[in-house]
Amino acid sequence: MEPKQFVPSKFCLSCDVCCRFSEADSAWSPALTDTDILKLPKELINQKNKFELKSYKDVYLCPCFRLEDNRCRVYQSRPFDCSLYPFLLVKKDNKFFLGVDLKCPFLQDKQNSHEFQGFVKYLLAFLGQEDIKELIKINPQIIGDYQEDVIFLQEINLS
Ligand code: SF4
Ligand code: SF4
Structure with missing residues (x-):
């Protein structure tokens, strides 16, 4: 139950944007669904049902991130939110949208391409x-x- 990936993994492995956050309680850290929480190691999740980010130099890292090789160590069971990124679910004025985060350098290059339109x-x-x-409705925390x-x-439209 995860979407296909738009960004090639080779590109991600040489990128330093994902999985690092500027604050310990960053709004950008992955929102976890009930199913994600069941799959992930409990000691990595705090009382707010978010990853407990780890301070490292001037950033905070997802506890599942492996600095040595720039990989997610729970990739096969990573949160739904992570599998969607750089696309994401957002709300505004009581409406829900599919959005995309232009901090992703791959997206910055591709956002006007046919490939991008097809993927959307x-x-x-x-x-x-x-x-x-149904997954989204019972886990509204994944809509930022x-x-x-x-x-x-x-x-x-979620109805
Ligand atoms: S920002 Fe984009 S290219 Fe970089 S790791 Fe994340 S998804 Fe991959
Ligand atoms: S779970 Fe994996 S993909 Fe998601 S933020 Fe953590 S290290 Fe990155």
């Missing part, structure tokens, strides 16, 4: 599946508030 179409169909809509750098792509 695919993702909207993926999010429109009944089981995915409007954030700087996020572009709203299309409204999503």
Whole structure:
């Protein structure tokens, strides 16, 4: 129950944007669904049901991030939120949207391409599946508030 990936993993492995955050309680750290919490090591999750980020130099790292090789050590069971990124679910004025975070350098290059348009179409169909809509409805924490750098792509109907 995870979407296909738009960004090639080879590109991600040489990027230093994901999995690092500027604050210990960053709004950008992954929101965890009930299912994510069951799959992930309990000692990595705090009382707010978020990852307990670890201070490292001038940033905070996801506890699942492996600095040595720039990889996620729970990749096969990573949170739904992480599998969606750099796309994300956002709300504004009581409406829900599929958005994209332009902090992702791959997206910055691709946002006007046919490939991107095609992927957005695919993702909207993926999010429109009944089981995915249900997952989102019972885990509203995965729909974030409007954030700087996020572009709203299309409204999503969860009913
Ligand atoms: S910001 Fe984009 S390219 Fe960089 S690791 Fe994240 S998804 Fe991959
Ligand atoms: S769970 Fe994995 S992909 Fe998600 S923020 Fe942590 S290290 Fe990155």
